[in-house]
Amino acid sequence: AQSVTQLDSQVPVFEEAPVELRCNYSSSVSVYLFWYVQYPNQGLQLLLKYLSGSTLVKGINGFEAEFNKSQTSFHLRKPSVHISDTAEYFCAVSGGMDSSYKLIFGSGTRLLVRP
Amino acid sequence: GAGVSQSPSNKVTEKGKDVELRCDPISGHTALYWYRQRLGQGLEFLIYFQGNSAPDKSGLPSDRFSAERTGESVSTLTIQRTQQEDSAVYLCASSLARYGYTFGSGTRLTVV
Numbered sequence: 001a002q003s004v005t006q007l008d009s010q011v012p013v014f015e016e017a018p019v020e021l022r023c024n025y026s027s028s029v030s031v032y033l034f035w036y037v038q039y040p041n042q043g044l045q046l047l048l049k050y051l052s053g054s055t056l057v058k059g060i061n062g063f064e065a066e067f068n069k070s071q072t073s074f075h076l077r078k079p080s081v082h083i084s085d086t087a088e089y090f091c092a093v094s095g096g097m098d099s100s101y102k103l104i105f106g107s108g109t110r111l112l113v114r115p
Numbered sequence: 116g117a118g119v120s121q122s123p124s125n126k127v128t129e130k131g132k133d134v135e136l137r138c139d140p141i142s143g144h145t146a147l148y149w150y151r152q153r154l155g156q157g158l159e160f161l162i163y164f165q166g167n168s169a170p171d172k173s174g175l176p177s178d179r180f181s182a183e184r185t186g187e188s189v190s191t192l193t194i195q196r197t198q199q200e201d202s203a204v205y206l207c208a209s210s211l212a213r214y215g216y217t218f219g220s221g222t223r224l225t226v227v
Binding site (some may be wrong): 106 | 146157158165171206212218220221
């Protein structure tokens with residue numbers, strides 16, 4: 001079965017510093033990859049997605065992610081974070097050996113931006 | 116509607132009671148998903164409907180959980196004989212393609 005691993009449960013960072021949130025997935029075939037953000041007491045919002053083509057994907061709020069097939073990774077980055085980026089971030093995958101549309105999520109990474 | 120609508124937004128129930136959660140997907144979306152999010156945890160897949168195909172029930176945690184969907188419209192998730200460990204936010208999502216997922220705001224279920 002497919003799985004998604006987010007190694008860091010919490011990432012504290014100072015405002016205006018760069019950040020990388022790590023995501024690894026398990027699949028030997030093509031997949032679609034996603035990052036979602038969940039602000040406190042709110043629903044899930046799509047940050048960005050990788051379907052095909054360029055391995056560098058740009059999303060909303062200045063976030064970007066790079067698909068690395070050889071390392072089966074899809075790490076999320078932002079060059080300079082704001083206090084308002086404090087939220088839970090989820091990496092997700094669909095497709096692969098499981099040809100259904102089912103989205104499988106990682107356990108999430110809490111980004112805590114400090115002033 | 117413009118988005119995925121879930122009702123109720125909050126539900127408090129006594130242990131042992133049955134509950135029904137409702138999801139109205141975006142019109143025309145053929146796929147519908149239910150997820151569970153326990154406090155401080157990630158999203159746990161429960162069940163997935165795709166058109167008229169048999170649903171993928173592989174994520175349902177026990178036989179107390181069931182879900183129905185009529186055609187490509189409303190879905191209901193039923194939890195029988197609720198237990199305290201069922202307390203969570205239940206999220207519904209719908210999609211037309213494999214990557215156009217839209218999530219609802221969820222139903223927060225509290226079992227007391």
